[in-house]
Amino acid sequence: MQPVLNTEDVKCVEVALTREGVSVSELMHRAGCAAAQEVMELGDAESVVVLVGLGNNGGDGWVAAEALHARGLNVTVVSPIEPDQLSGDLARQVAQSALKAGIEPVVGPSRDELEGLLSTADVVLDCMLGTGFHGEVRAPFDIWIECVNGCGARVIAVDVPSGLSAQTGLAAKTCIVADMTVTMLALKPGLLADDGRDVCGAIVVAPLAEQTGRLVVDADPVAWRTDLADYLDVLPAPTTAVDKFSRGSVLVVAGSRRFPGAAIMAARAAARMGAGYVTLAIPASAAYVAQSHLLEIPVVPLPEDPDGVVSSEAAEIVSKLAARSSAVLVGPGLRVTGGSSAVVSALLQAEVPLVVDADGLNCLARLTNNCLPEFPELTRRAAPLVLTPHRGELGRLVGQPDNPPVSLVEQLEAARKIVWADGGSELVVVTKGTATGCVSVEQAVMPKPGPAALATAGSGDVLAGMMTAALAQRAGEDVDLALLAAFVCEVHGYAGSLAAERVGSHAVMACDLIDVIGLASDAVEEHATYPTDPEED
Numbered sequence: 001m002q003p004v005l006n007t008e009d010v011k012c013v014e015v016a017l018t019r020e021g022v023s024v025s026e027l028m029h030r031a032g033c034a035a036a037q038e039v040m041e042l043g044d045a046e047s048v049v050v051l052v053g054l055g056n057n058g059g060d061g062w063v064a065a066e067a068l069h070a071r072g073l074n075v076t077v078v079s080p081i082e083p084d085q086l087s088g089d090l091a092r093q094v095a096q097s098a099l100k101a102g103i104e105p106v107v108g109p110s111r112d113e114l115e116g117l118l119s120t121a122d123v124v125l126d127c128m129l130g131t132g133f134h135g136e137v138r139a140p141f142d143i144w145i146e147c148v149n150g151c152g153a154r155v156i157a158v159d160v161p162s163g164l165s166a167q168t169g170l171a172a173k174t175c176i177v178a179d180m181t182v183t184m185l186a187l188k189p190g191l192l193a194d195d196g197r198d199v200c201g202a203i204v205v206a207p208l209a210e211q212t213g214r215l216v217v218d219a220d221p222v223a224w225r226t227d228l229a230d231y232l233d234v235l236p237a238p239t240t241a242v243d244k245f246s247r248g249s250v251l252v253v254a255g256s257r258r259f260p261g262a263a264i265m266a267a268r269a270a271a272r273m274g275a276g277y278v279t280l281a282i283p284a285s286a287a288y289v290a291q292s293h294l295l296e297i298p299v300v301p302l303p304e305d306p307d308g309v310v311s312s313e314a315a316e317i318v319s320k321l322a323a324r325s326s327a328v329l330v331g332p333g334l335r336v337t338g339g340s341s342a343v344v345s346a347l348l349q350a351e352v353p354l355v356v357d358a359d360g361l362n363c364l365a366r367l368t369n370n371c372l373p374e375f376p377e378l379t380r381r382a383a384p385l386v387l388t389p390h391r392g393e394l395g396r397l398v399g400q401p402d403n404p405p406v407s408l409v410e411q412l413e414a415a416r417k418i419v420w421a422d423g424g425s426e427l428v429v430v431t432k433g434t435a436t437g438c439v440s441v442e443q444a445v446m447p448k449p450g451p452a453a454l455a456t457a458g459s460g461d462v463l464a465g466m467m468t469a470a471l472a473q474r475a476g477e478d479v480d481l482a483l484l485a486a487f488v489c490e491v492h493g494y495a496g497s498l499a500a501e502r503v504g505s506h507a508v509m510a511c512d513l514i515d516v517i518g519l520a521s522d523a524v525e526e527h528a529t530y531p532t533d534p535e536e537d
Contacts (some may be wrong), residue, residue, distance in 0.1 A: 001224035001225060001227060001228050001445070002186075002187055002205070002225040002227070003186050003187065003216045003217060003221035003223075003224055003225075004081070004186065004187045004189055004192065004222055004223040004224065004446065005185070005186040005187070005188060005216060005219055005221055005222065005223050005283065006167060006188070006222050006409065007131050007132075007166050007167045007190075008189055009219040009221075009222070010131065010184075010185055010186060010188065010219075010356065012186070012219050012313055013185055013186070013212065013215045013216055013219050013388045013439070014027060014429060016211075016215045016218070016219075017208075017211060017212070017215060018128065020209075020211050020215075020305055022209045022211070022379075023209075024090060025090055025093075025527045027184075027185065027208055027209070028056060028059050028060060028063060028094060028307030029063050029094070030208040030248075031060045031063070031158070031184050031206065032061065032062070032063025032064040032065075032066075032094070033059045033063065033064070033066040033067050033205035034126060034156075034182055034208065035060060035061075035156065035158045035182050035206075035277050036063075036064040036067035036068050036071075036182070038065070038156055038180060038182050038204060039068060039073075039125065039156060040068070040071060041124050041452070042108060042122075042123065042154065042204045044122065045073065045122040045123045045154075045309050046073060046074060046122055046123060046192055046531070047051050047073070047074045047120055047121050047122050047123075047178045047451070047464065048068055048073055048074070048075050048076070048121060048122065048123045048124070048502075049066075049075075049076050049077075049078060049117055049121040049123075049124050049153070049268065050062075050064060050065045050068075050075060050076070050077045050078065050080045050124075050125040050127060050129050051124065051125065051126055051127060051144055051148065051162075051327050051509065052065075052077055052078065052079050052095075052127045053127060053128040053130065053141065053145075053162075054080065054081070054086060054087070054088075054089065054091070054409050055091060055132065056090065056091060056130065056132060057127050057128065057129060057130030057131075057158060057159060058079070058091055058095075058127050058130075059091035059094045059095070059104045060127050060158050060159070061077065061125055061127025061158065062077065062083075062091070062094040062095045062097070062098045062103075063094050063098075063227055063335070063464070064127070064158070065077045065098050065103050065125075065127055066097060066098040066101045066103060067100075067338075068103065069101055069102060069103055070379055073294075074106075074498070075103060075310070076105075076106060076121075077098065077103055077105040077106070077115055078105070078106045078107075078109060078114065078117065078144070079095075079105050079106070079107050079108075080107070080108055080140055080141075081107065081108070082107055082326060082362065083095035083096060083098075083099060083105060083489055084096070086401075086403075088426040088446075090517065092286070095108075097212060097497075101393055105250075108163075109289070109293065111143055111147065112257050113444075114144060114147045115147050115150075115151070118147055118148065118151035118153060119151060119152075121153040122153055122154065123144070123153055123154050123155075123156060124148050124151065124154070124155045124156060125156050125158060126148065126152045126157040126158060126161060126162050126176045126178060127143075127158045127161065128162040129141060129160075129162035129175075130158075130159055130160065130162075131160050131162070131167075131188065132407075132409075133157050133162065133163070133164070133165065133166075133172075133218070135162050135172065135386070136171045136173060136489040137175070138171070140162065141162060141163075141174075142173075142421060144227045145162060145163055145174040145175065145176050145190070146174060146365040147256060148176060149177050150165055151316055154179045154180075155176060155177065155178045155179050155180075155201075156177055156179065156181070156182060157178035157180070157181040157182070157200070157201075157243055157412050158185065159181075159182070159183050159184050160181065160188065160190070160191065160200075161175060161176035161177070161178045161181060161199045161200060162175070162176045162525050163175030163176055163401075164176070164190060164195060164199055164200070164335060165190050165389070166183075166189075166190040166191065166192075166408060167188065167189060167190050167247060167407075168190050168406075168407040168408075168409060168410075169189065169190035169191070169192070169194035169195055169196040169197075169407055169408055169434075169435075170187075170190070170194055170195055170406070170407060171194075171195035171196075171198075171199060174289060175195065175199055176199060177198070177201075177390070177398055178199060178200055178201045179201040179202070179205075180201045180204060180257065181200040181202070181203050181204070181390065182204045183203060183204070183205055183206070183226045184205075184206050184208055185206075185207060185208060185212055186205065186207075186221070187203070187205060187225060188199060188215045189223065189350035189407075189409050189412075190407075190409075192205055192225065192408065192409075192435045192449075193407065193408035193433065193434045193435035193447065193449075194407060194408065194433075194434045196433075197277075197435070197449065197502055198338050198350040199433055201447065202228060204214070204410075204528065205536055212243065213332070215496050219334055220387065222409065222412060222444065222448065223412060223437055223443075223444040223445070223446045224419060224444065224445050225448075226445055226446065226447050226448070226483070226486050226523065227452070228527045228528040229528055230246045230483065231328070231483065231486075231487045231490070231524070231528040232528055232529065233258065233277055233479075233480060233483060233521075234390045234474070234479050234480060234483050234484040234487050235487075235525055235528065235529070236473060236474065237522045239362050240278075241287050243276065244276035244277050245276055245277060246328040247274060247275060247276030247277075247422040247472075247473060248274075248275050248276055248327065248469065248472025248473040248474075248475060249271040249275065249277040249279070249324070249325050249327075250267075250271075250275040250277070250278045250279070250326065250327055250328070250329065250465075250472045250473060251276070251278075251279050251281060251318075251322055251325040251327075251328045251329070251330075252266050252267045252278065252279070252280045252281065252311040252329045252331050252332075252334040252336070252466050253269060253280040253281045253282075253302075253310075253318050253321075253323075253328065253330040253331075253343060253347065254266055254267075254281075254282060254329065254330065254331060254461075255280070255283060255286050255290065255327065255332070255333045255334065256282075256304075256307075256308070256309045256310070256333055256334060256335045257283060257285045257308020257310050258308060258333075258335070258353075259334075259335065260282065260286040260290055260314075260456065261333065262288075262332035262333030262358065262458065262461045262463075263280055263282050263286070263290060263332055263333050264280075264290055264293045264379075265291075265441065265461045265462055265465065265510050265511065266292075266329055266332045266461045266464050266465035266468075266509075267280040267290075267294060267297050267456050267463070267465060268294065268297070268400065268464070268465070268514050268516050269462040269463075269464075269465030269466050269469075269513075270329070270374075270465035270466065270468050270472075271296065271297060271519065271537070272470040272514050272515075272518055273465065273466040273469035273470060273488075273491075273517055274402070274469055274473060274518075274521070275326075275469035275473065278296075278469075279297065279298050279300060279325070280294060280295045280297055280299045280300075280316075281302050281314075281317070281321055282298065282299060282300070282301065282302060283301070283302050283303075283308050283309060283310050283314075284301035284302060284303070284304050284305035285304060285308045287299050287300075288306065289299040289534045294440040300317075302314040302317060302318070302322075303317070303399075304339075305336075305337065305339055307335075309334070309335045309337045309339055309340055310334065310339050310340050310343050311337045311339040312338060312342040313339075314339065314342075314343055315342045315343045315345070315346035316346070317332075318343050318346060318347060319346045319347070319349075319350055321349075322347060322352050323350065323352070325352055325472070326352070326353070326471075326472035326473075326475040327352065327353040327354070327355070327468045327469070327472035327475060328347055328350065328352050328354050328468065329342065329354075329355045329357065329368045329464055329465060329467075329468040329470040330344055330347050330355070330357075330360040331344070331355075331356055331357040331358040331359050331360025331361060331363075331464065332354055332358045332359070332360075332430060332460075332461040332464055332465075333356055333358065333359065334358065334359040334360060334363070334462070335359055336359050336362045336366055340363050341363040341366055341367055342414070343363075344356065344360050344364060344367070344449070345363075345364040345378075346369060348378055348379070348381065348385075349381075350383075351381075351382060352381050352383055353383050353384040353385075353386075353390065353468075353471040353472070353475055354381075354384070354385050354386070355381065355383070355385075355386045355464055355467050355471065356386070356387050356388070357387075357388045357460065357461070357463075357464035358393075358460065358461065358464070361387060361388075361389050361393045361396070361397060362393065362396065364387075365393075365395065365396040365397050365401075366457070368396075368397075370396050370399050370401055372397045372398065372418055373398060373399075373417045373418055373420075373421035373422075374421070376421040376422045376423065378446065379418070379422045379424075379427050379449065380422050380423070380424055380425065380427075381424075381426060383426065384426050384427075384481055385426060385427045385428075386427075386429075386467055386481070386485055387427075387428070387429045387430065388430045388432065388460065388463065388464055388467065389429070389430075389431060389432065390431075390432045390433065390460065391404045391405045391406070391411060391431075391432070391433050392404050393511075394411060394414050394429075395414070395430055397414075397418060397439060397516070398414045398417050398418065400414070405431075408433065408434075408435050408437065411431040411433055411437060412431065412437050412439060415429035415431045415437060415439035415444070416439060416444075417423065419439055419440055419441045420441060422441070423441060424441065424508040425427070425441060425442070425481070426481065427440065427441070428440045429482045429488065430467070430484050430485050432463075433450065435449045436449060436484040436486075436489050436491070438482040438483070438486045438489065440481060440483070440499050443482060444482070444484040445482045445483055445485075446464075446486070447486040447489040447493065448493060448516055449493060450492060450493025450495075450496040450497065451496045451500055451505065452505065453496045453497070453499060453500040453506075453508040454492070454493065454508075454513075456508055456509060457509060457510065457511060458509070458510025458511070459492075459496075459510050461491065461510065462495075462510050462513045462514055462517075463488070463489065463492045465510070466491065466492060466517060467488045468486060470488045471484075474515040487524070490524055491517065491520045491521045491524050492520075494511070494520040494523060494524055495513045495516045495519075495520035496508065496513060497518050497520075498516040498519055498520055499515070499516055502516070
């Protein structure tokens, strides 16, 4: 797994490296040379324009320019001020070194001049703003960014695309759209989520020093990005000695008269994910609709209120069904009433692995007055519990209904409030967004995110059914729950890619995901078992 560090923690690693004898000057030279190396590996770059800023990110650019010049490339550095006017001693020193090596900078060019330079460039190195950026881009960099995004050259961002927050993943109005980002020391959360997914391109991590790996781990990463081979630890051993019961039995408690489809999709997804036996428990008035769509899946009608939502009398029936199941899902399409809240409460007390999704989470928020961390006794249980909130649901769970998390780091922070209040190893919060974090009390695991095609109604219901099936198949085993959840998310993401290939990226519906779950699962398992070149993953 690859560590992901908050930007403040990256600074701590830099300080730790200096204490171990790697100076800030040496780090800058290695960073610049790492960027230059990526340019050289393109193979056909002859003309390079390096856009430098006023700080250390600009210093990286001056170093890269000198290194590329030494390799015989035609290099032009564009600077907002004269190199000898740079306020930072180190940036000024490396700039002076580049000048002595023969680099002739272009200082403060007009828009037309810059566009002319960029029109002849093969590669542009973005070394303008760096990881300390936040807010909006000021002149002249806003104009420079517009010019770069309008040119035809390949763009390599150094550390982070200028205009993007390396911490939050939120971009300013003007932001570099890079083909590649060479980031230093470790991944940053903003590169992996929200606007970062659109503007970073391929991401290369340059460790810069042999001590970096150890020091990054010591800095307590905010998350760990998975590689496919990491899932070997949670994949079941292949065997043909199975029957429908040994493959796990799933109970899905979901749906209402108004929303029967969510329950149907969740049940079908659980079956497609490999559960040997799936049962759907749904309000009586929706049972006939469900039965017409689920030929292989038994449907149990539940007592309901006049609005077609489960009544409190359903709690006892559901508890008895849960006792005979390997894992249970509650929530999709359930709606939020006193009766549905009673059902969720009863299942939390059941001694069976449980996934709580959608309205199950909203019932949980209602039961805790929108402050789940203050009621850890509700989630503290012996059997595994997986909560799968999107950002809005997560906000309701942690007392932020009106200002839910807006970035990956805020998602992780909110999820940790829940798991740390609980304190047990049997709870994982799968916080869904443009990037997903599977958060346990010990770590946050980030699977490779799926395509934008997953942003469709019902996609979360499908994931919840898949998650429950995976729990059912590993019930009673000692397994890393966060890693297992990440594996399911990875399969879900790959299913989104397969579905998009079949019907088009804008046409994917949740049912399209269900149809390819088996193919996606086989593919992820095969790649985990027989890994290929990491760049191909």
